[in-house]
Amino acid sequence: MPPNITPFFDTTTCTISYVVYDESTGGCAIIDPVLDYEPRSGRIHTDFSDKLIDFIQRQHLSVEWILETHAHADHLSSAYYLKKKLGGRIAIGDRIPAVQTTFKKIFNLGDEFIPDGHHFNHLLADEETFHIGKLSARALFVPGHTPADMAYQIDDAIFVGDTLFMPDVGTARADFPGGNAQTLYRSIQKILAFPSQTRLFMCHDYPPDGRDPAWETTVSQQRKENIHVHDGIDEQTFIEMRNKRDATLEAPVLLLPSIQTNIRAGDLPPPENNGVSYFKIPIKTS
Ligand SMILES: [Fe+2]
Numbered sequence: 477m478p479p480n481i482t483p484f485f486d487t488t489t490c491t492i493s494y495v496v497y498d499e500s501t502g503g504c505a506i507i508d509p510v511l512d513y514e515p516r517s518g519r520i521h522t523d524f525s526d527k528l529i530d531f532i533q534r535q536h537l538s539v540e541w542i543l544e545t546h547a548h549a550d551h552l553s554s555a556y557y558l559k560k561k562l563g564g565r566i567a568i569g570d571r572i573p574a575v576q577t578t579f580k581k582i583f584n585l586g587d588e589f590i591p592d593g594h595h596f597n598h599l600l601a602d603e604e605t606f607h608i609g610k611l612s613a614r615a616l617f618v619p620g621h622t623p624a625d626m627a628y629q630i631d632d633a634i635f636v637g638d639t640l641f642m643p644d645v646g647t648a649r650a651d652f653p654g655g656n657a658q659t660l661y662r663s664i665q666k667i668l669a670f671p672s673q674t675r676l677f678m679c680h681d682y683p684p685d686g687r688d689p690a691w692e693t694t695v696s697q698q699r700k701e702n703i704h705v706h707d708g709i710d711e712q713t714f715i716e717m718r719n720k721r722d723a724t725l726e727a728p729v730l731l732l733p734s735i736q737t738n739i740r741a742g743d744l745p746p747p748e749n750n751g752v753s754y755f756k757i758p759i760k761t762s
Pocket of ligand 1: 546547548549550621638
């Protein structure tokens with residue numbers, strides 16, 4: 477039986493979080509859940525995640541995994557909150573220590589932050605298989621957007637993370653620390669080599685004017701229609717397009733708080749001696 481896939485679209489960050497479950501056992505995975513954050517006030521809330529909790533409880537599902545495709549730079553993860561509420565194991569790709577090491581330096585984090593991936597319950601290797609109820613799942617290493625991105629194949633569906641976007645939007649940026657357009661192109665080709673009817677589920681959608689948000693396509697549709705990587709666009713052309721476009725993009729609004737939370741699997745920086753957690757802003761002078 478194919479997985480039941482329920483998407484939840486976060487209108488603030490244009491992220492799609494998913495609940496994927498096996499109807500026969502009720503075992504489920506949550507993919508890329510979003511924690512609400514108000515940058516002007518520093519206030520966190522859980523309205524979006526509570527919708528996922530409500531759905532999971534109504535369907536009597538049992539959370540086995542909370543899967544992150546990567547350390548997101550555009551939204552805070554609610555993995556830590558959801559784990560506390562529902563259980564499950566938080567997993568991300570096994571290259572995450574490289575990302576943690578990079579950002580430990582950028583944010584000048586102290587000795588308390590050990591960049592070895594221990595914040596997550598499990599680090600998934602390329603091609604590693606695991607189960608969600610009776611569903612078979614497989615982790616696919618798809619770096620380029622960051623050096624540690626994973627996609628997750630569950631039956632005939634692949635959750636592509638930040639590699640591809642919907643065909644009329646294109647592909648993810650490759651200019652974050654450790655990102656690389658050539659690597660991203662090769663990761664995308666790995667996804668597009670799957671059978672043509674493979675269903676692809678996006679992590680984000682930024683719909684052009686007049687189109688409703690969407691998140692599901694197929695390999696075949698991407699190969700025909702993706703504006704950045706349809707069949708016939710070679711690696712060099714893609715790299716030039718991607719680098720040129722990335723040079724025009726601004727930093728995501730929630731970049732700094734997102735990274736500081738997501739390298740801790742959705743936990744906040746440790747509270748200071750007044751009991752309050754703080755985010756840092758490295759100030760650039762040039
Ligand atoms: Fe991302």
